[in-house]
Amino acid sequence: MKSKEALDALLDIVKSADHTFLDPDKNLDAQGKVDGYRHLFHLMRTTIDFYLFNDPMHPTFMPLSNEHHKILGDNVDAVYYFTQLLPDQEYVISGRRFDSCYLSFTTYGGDADGSIVDRVANSINHRRINFDEDGRFEIKLTPYPKGDNEFMLDSDVVNLFTREYFLDRFNGQESELSIKNISNQGIPPVLDDEALARRIQIMTTFFQQSTWLAPLPVEFPMNDFLPPFPFDAEQGGWGTVDNIYCFGRYHLKQNEYLKIEFSSPECCYWGVQTWNYLMQSMDYRYYPVGLNKGNAVQNAEGNYTIYLSHSPMKVDNWISTAGYEEAIIFCRWLLSEEVPNKPVVTLHSL
Helix, strand or coil, X not given: CHHHHHHHHHHHHHHHCCHHHHCHHHCCCHHHHHHHHHHHHHHHHHHHHHHCCCCCCCCCCEECCCCCCCCCCCCCCEEEEEEECCCCCCEEEEEECCCCCEEEEEEEECCCCCCCCCEEEEEEEHHHCCCCCCCEEEEEEECCCCCCXXXXXXXXXXXXXXXXXXXXXXXXXXXXXXXXXXXXXCCCCXXXXXXXXXXXXXXXXXXXXXXXXXXXXXXXXXXXXXXXXXXXXXXXXXXXXXXXXXXXXXXXXXXXXXXXXXXXXXXXXXXXXXXXXXXXXXCCCCCCCEEECCCCCCCCCCCEEEEEECCCCCCXXXXXXXXXXXXXXXXXXXXXXXXXXXXXXXXXXX
């Protein structure tokens, strides 16, 4: 059977995937390697959700992450959904927005084989969408947009991510969202051997190429940041052009802490959080691992000072390492009026 051949190929990729983080050149510590194995299970789940359970003819919004399952650079303040698309179909996304500070639908162009996408095809954020007074909306994705709330579906489009950011995520209500293919009125056929094999082949490509994205490079500066940079539509990967990203890394002993100082331009959202090397947020169920524009306390001068340490500190704007001696510090700005300056980091002893 073609399905068995495809499954065997997938399992071969899964069995050898640990070389992507056990490679000595990755220079991961013991915890990073443990996270690498755990990440494989998260990636398997995502692979199944996105490409076995999802069908671009009959799309469904599949969640990217939650408190138990994290992948592809999740944010503690955000909710994400994914679906596949076909460029020759027309889709309607309906919903109602409640408490978010940012909502977007980003389509991506590339090959329809599970590969990492080549480019951002269309970035549709809340500023481009007409809502009614209750927050309800309906947008159409079509090769032939004609009016308000109709947006281009380019000829190379293969998938879409929704992004919704909150200044108080766990007390906020996420949007109600649904998607429907209005070009197709049929019932999905029974999945035969050839169709299942094709899905497994796509899953294999997605799984394998996703392991290329993480762990993140160990060349990131220690106890410092790289300069912030806007995401470019043509650079590949599932970023958004509305974002400015800033990567750093820390290594802290039990008696040490980082003092992070920065100013923010006017923006819709900014946030600072910790990730492990697999781009997974730390355990925000039990630790304060991120701060944002809505909950950080501003200094009298208008800038911000954030403290990172293993043990709680009696200061404003403290975030926890969540038990990680070494990991990533990640910042992002959404719809910023300009590129911010690099945060200033200093290492101190308690």
